Amino acid sequence: MARQERAEQTRKAILEAAASRFDAVGFLGASLSDILTEAGVTKGALYFHFKSKEDLADALVDEQFAVSEPLSAIEDPGLQTVIDLTYEMAAGLQSDVRVRASIRLVIEQGSFVTPADNAYKRWIDTIHGCLLAAKAAGDLRKEINTHDLAQFVVASFTGIQLSSQVLTGRADLKERVTFMWNTILGSVVPPRRLHRFTSTSGSTAMESASV
Numbered sequence: 268m269a270r271q272e273r274a275e276q277t278r279k280a281i282l283e284a285a286a287s288r289f290d291a292v293g294f295l296g297a298s299l300s301d302i303l304t305e306a307g308v309t310k311g312a313l314y315f316h317f318k319s320k321e322d323l324a325d326a327l328v329d330e331q332f333a334v335s336e337p338l339s340a341i342e343d344p345g346l347q348t349v350i351d352l353t354y355e356m357a358a359g360l361q362s363d364v365r366v367r368a369s370i371r372l373v374i375e376q377g378s379f380v381t382p383a384d385n386a387y388k389r390w391i392d393t394i395h396g397c398l399l400a401a402k403a404a405g406d407l408r409k410e411i412n413t414h415d416l417a418q419f420v421v422a423s424f425t426g427i428q429l430s431s432q433v434l435t436g437r438a439d440l441k442e443r444v445t446f447m448w449n450t451i452l453g454s455v456v457p458p459r460r461l462h463r464f465t466s467t468s469g470s471t472a473m474e475s476a477s478v
Contacts, residue, residue, distance in 0.1 A: 278316045280306045285323045286368035294324055294375050324372050328386055331369040334359055346401040347464055349394050350448055353424050357440045360428055391417045406463065411455050423447055
């Protein structure tokens with residue numbers, strides 16, 4: 268058990284160091300030697316856990332989906348679930364270097380041997396499933412195409428977090444997400460249903476599900 272714990276601590280140290288470097292300088296700018304130095308591990312230890320820098324990057328790209336794990340505990344996911352999910356991601360981008368690194372790596376997908384376009388598809392599919400449930404519950408207008416809306420939400424959030432990063436270091440990201448949802452909700456939700464949704468950051472159903 269002690270050996271397994273040490274191995275897990277080493278893997279965590281490598282991922283933290285890789286995230287720090289990828290977040291700071293991107294995939295191409297980060298060198299394995301810098302990652303090794305920051306992690307304080309040997310090259311052998313790194314290659315025990317990861318085959319290459321690309322393998323490290325792929326592991327970090329997967330990190331961002333931890334945000335959506337509480338979805339499985341929500342009995343009736345829907346539109347509010349999607350809103351909450353974007354706030355959870357915004358919080359992660361503000362506070363978690365692994366989430367920031369994973370998002371930067373996805374945006375820089377052209378740097379990879381294997382492009383990370385599956386990350387976009389995975390988010391679209393996750394949100395699409397929630398929107399299908401929302402439409403079945405009558406929370407979306409009948410003319411709304413749920414897959415198109417899922418793509419729009421992912422694209423909108425991606426653009427918002429990028430502009431927030433450039434202009435304020437993401438300090439205003441949650442406010443920008445609120446504006447995004449205030450703009451979207453009036454266009455896609457029947458007026459009689461608008462009162463059901465909260466477009467501001469706060470305690471979410473996802474947070475309750477993860478407790």
